[in-house]
Amino acid sequence: MRWSNLFVPTLREAPAEAEVASHRLLLRAGFVRQLHSGHYSLLPLGLRVHDKVADIVREEMDAIGGQELLLPAMHPAWVWEQSGRWASMGEEMFRLTDRKGADNALGMTHEEVIALCARELHSYREVPQIWYQIQWKFRDEPRPKSGLLRVREFAMKDSYSLDIDDAGLDHAFDLHHAAYTRIFERMGLPAIAVEASSGAMGGSASVEFMVPSDAGEDDIVRCGNCGYAANVERAVAVVAPVDDPPGGTLERFATPGIRTIAALAAAEAEAPPHRQIKTLVYVLDGQTTLVLLRGDHELSEQKLLDNTGATAARPAVADECIAALGASPGSLGAVGVGDLPVLADGALAGRSNLTTGANADDFHYRGVDIERDIGVDEWLDLRQVRHGEPCTGCGGPLELLRCIETGHIFKLGRRYAEAFETTVMDAEGVPRTLTMGSYGIGIGRAVAAVAETHHDDRGLCWPASVAPYEAAVVPIAGRDDSVAQVSERLYDELRAVGVEVILDDRDARPGVKFSDIELVGIPFRVTVGPRALAAGNVELTDRATGETTHVPVDGAVESVIAAKRAALAAL
């Protein structure tokens, strides 16, 4: 491709709305344009990278026996009603009414449609199956943000495994785990596989692939010592035991004006945060519930959902707290509460001589023995792990890392197959409900994650495997036309051997060309200029390292091929 024919609207300055690096650079380098919040046009360079990512995904999916298909993006409501998700998906699902007045949804995922397709399977001899598609998903996100990282419409590779038994599902899950590891390696993403919450998908296990980046929206904990890694929504750590002073008889005392853990700790020498009980009031699927944690610990709402099985949790508002307990937030406690469910985090087990609210404004209890004085209905893991806490596996310190979620794999089980009566006959002639797995990679998000992890102050710095073009030939105008002739020749020869190459044939000054090519992030630049050409050479510059070597004109094509091979091999 000649640059003069290419639509690459580069910008010298980034639009003000772009904050994160990938968004800023993809805009500046002319890869994407925003149509609307959460909706982006992929311009020619952006689409090329998107396609390359998709092709890597295809190759690795095919390698584990996946078969590509393409399902509708729009679904009739009954499909979602049959699985129960027409109601449970809530506002995140785009819904529309057709001319007949029938309800439809834009697909946010395809478990239902796959389970329907799989009804075409009749015999145990026809499984296992792995089906995948790369197709547009629509999600009415509450807050699209950060360019391509969180959008309302995007291409996703979603695959689905169909097996007759748990061992088959485990195998399909492991195949995907391995394929995802290769996929992210090949695109230069240092993804970490972590234990994750299954969330609204349901199912028995899930693993997320996380790329460390400040632009991400998820936190994981990782043990540098033994390799344990988990999303904070699931992560556990060793909580150092607290030696509570002996004694402690339950005693109500005045605490005028005190409404926070910190204020109470400041006022009472015997009530440092780790010796207080934090009492949170939550509404779990409509049921007002007390949630107790150590005073210095934070609640993980996802753990609360996962470990209670509730589908919705929200903090109670002040009026609800007063109605339930007779006091405002800041003076709440579970001592003597018998009519509400009480859930307590495991870090409180066995503790005594604690301080907590007395359910009367301006009063607290001291000397609280949690087993003796509080009727805990259920002990659960509810606390969020903190940076530096010891790993439960090896005792090493856990680190907290901000990450971009680029992939997520789930063991779904039989929920969807049951909803659609997706069965096959087993060897004994008995109908068996299939068990499913579901596995997703956001293609556009992966593109953004690569941009996020591969750039410098000059612009993007694509790995050769996903770069929009692999090389650029840059003629520097000279006194005669030998520069142009050599440039054209190298351009033709590189194309002939399968190198994806741009010829920067613009009548522009060298600085303009260099800057644009660096901004766009082409891995290799072949500079054809009068200086080197006088000695029969051209220059080969590596975008990632900035290193330039002089190579003979006649060996230039081989040098580019060698550099490309080396770059691909290093991924």
Added chain:
RNA sequence: CGGGCUGUGGCGCAGCUUGGUCAGCGCACCUGCUUUGGGAGCAGGGGGUCGCCGGUUCAAAUCCGGCCAGCCCGACCA
């Protein structure tokens, strides 16, 4: 959905406090000439209902009200 910020040619911004040659600057764009190894110079030129609607006023980019959109933080989220 709560909190904050922002809407002025393609991009980045000034102007708004104190209404009146303020519709302006840089970059980009077009034409010509000169240039050509790190975002060239000179000369000429085109492009904007100042987010939208309404109000105040002799007069509104500027003041007032409403609405819309975008971004960031939080909540939420496969």
